[in-house]
Amino acid sequence: MTTPILEIHNVSKRFTKRLDLAGKIAARLGSNIREETVHAVDTVNLSIHKGEVVGLVGESGCGKSTLGRVVAGIHPATEGQVFYEGKDIATMSPEEKRAATLAIQMIFQDPFASLNQRMRVEDIIGEAPLVHGLVSKAEQSDYVDEIMTKVGLDPSLKRRYPHQFSGGQRQRIGIARALAVKPKFLVCDEAIAALDVSIQAQVINLFMDLREELDLTYLFISHDLSVVEHIADRVAIMYLGRLVESAGTEEIFDSPKHPYTQALLSEAPRLDQRHREFTPVKGEIPSPLDPPQGCHFHPRCPVATAACNADRPQLETFGADRLVSCHNWKE
Ligand code: SF4
Numbered sequence: 001m002t003t004p005i006l007e008i009h010n011v012s013k014r015f016t017k018r019l020d021l022a023g024k025i026a027a028r029l030g031s032n033i034r035e036e037t038v039h040a041v042d043t044v045n046l047s048i049h050k051g052e053v054v055g056l057v058g059e060s061g062c063g064k065s066t067l068g069r070v071v072a073g074i075h076p077a078t079e080g081q082v083f084y085e086g087k088d089i090a091t092m093s094p095e096e097k098r099a100a101t102l103a104i105q106m107i108f109q110d111p112f113a114s115l116n117q118r119m120r121v122e123d124i125i126g127e128a129p130l131v132h133g134l135v136s137k138a139e140q141s142d143y144v145d146e147i148m149t150k151v152g153l154d155p156s157l158k159r160r161y162p163h164q165f166s167g168g169q170r171q172r173i174g175i176a177r178a179l180a181v182k183p184k185f186l187v188c189d190e191a192i193a194a195l196d197v198s199i200q201a202q203v204i205n206l207f208m209d210l211r212e213e214l215d216l217t218y219l220f221i222s223h224d225l226s227v228v229e230h231i232a233d234r235v236a237i238m239y240l241g242r243l244v245e246s247a248g249t250e251e252i253f254d255s256p257k258h259p260y261t262q263a264l265l266s267e268a269p270r271l272d273q274r275h276r277e278f279t280p281v282k283g284e285i286p287s288p289l290d291p292p293q294g295c296h297f298h299p300r301c302p303v304a305t306a307a308c309n310a311d312r313p314q315l316e317t318f319g320a321d322r323l324v325s326c327h328n329w330k331e
Helices: 021-028 064-071 094-103 121-131 137-150 167-179 197-214 225-231 249-254 259-267 306-310
Strands: 006-017 036-048 053-057 079-084 104-107 185-189 217-222 234-239 242-248 316-318 322-324
Touching: 006 064, 036 064, 036 079, 036 242, 053 064, 053 225, 064 104, 064 185, 064 217, 094 104, 104 167, 121 137, 121 167, 137 167, 167 197, 197 217, 197 225, 217 225, 225 249, 234 249, 234 259, 242 249, 242 259, 249 259
Parallel strands: 053 217, 053 234, 104 185, 185 217
Antiparallel strands: 006 036, 006 079, 234 242, 242 322, 316 322
16 A cells, blocks of 8 residues: 555644633633634544545535645644655654645635735746745746646736636636645645636636646545535545545445435435435534534434444444444444
C-alpha cells in the first residue's frame, strides 16, 4: 500500500466563543452566561491517495468546511495530526511546511468574496508565484498568461478587475490563483455551489481536465450528492463533526450502510430510482454547541437502540476500503 498523499488522524476542531467584558461582569454577578464551545470537527480520520477525488458530504453545519480548512492549514487543528506525504505537518521544518502549504490549496465557494476586488487579475494570479520564487519578475507576465489559458480565461483580460468578470469566470480566476503555486492537492469547498447550473458542468469538467493534466488530488466538499456521484472516486459522509461512513462512490450509492447515509440518499435526486426505499432524514441537525451523547445521529435515527444513546460507535473497517460508524449497521 502506498503512503497516502494526505492523512487526517484523529483531528478535532473546536471554536470557543470567549465572553466579552459585559459577559464576564454578568458571570461574576452570578448570571449563568458561560463561554460556548462549538465542536465543529470531532476525531476525524481520513486517508486520501494521490490522484483520488474524495467527496466530503453532509448537511450544512456538519463540519465539512471546517475540516477542509484544517487540511488547507487555514485553521489549526485543536487535536490530532494532518500528514502530508507521510509527514506530520505540525512537526515539519519551516521549509517543508512552506512546501506543504503551497502544495495544498483551497478553492472557495464564493469567488467574489475570496478575490481581492482592488487587485487586477494579473496580480491576483501572479503575486504568490513571484513571492514564493516560483517565477522571476521577467517570467511573471507570461506565466500568468499560461495559467489563465489553462483554466479557460482569455489572457488579454488580465488587467481587468474581478468585478468585470462573470461568476463562472471569477471562479476560474480563483482556480488559476490556486494553480499558480503548482499545488498537488486541492480542497474545493462548495466550489461550484454559487454558480448557475449551466456553468457548474463547465467548471466540473475543468476540474476533471486539470486532474488529468496536472496529476491533482482533490478533497471535494459538497452538499450536492449528484455532483459528488459524478466526480468522486470515494465518498466520506460527515454528520455533526464526525465521519460516519466512507467507501467507494459506487458502493456508497448502491449499498449505503449508515442510517444517515441512507437518509441522505433517499433525499438526493437521482435518475436511477432503484435505491430510494430509505426513510428521509427527519428533524433538525442538533446544535454543535451541545451535541447529543453517544451516537450524534440517535435523536433522528429510525433504527436507534438503547446503546446508541449511551455509547459512541467507533469507525469499523470492512471490505476492501469501507468504513462505517454505527452500532447496528449489520442489521
Ligand atoms: Fe442509528 Fe444507532 Fe447507528 Fe447511530 S449508532 S446511526 S443511532 S443505529
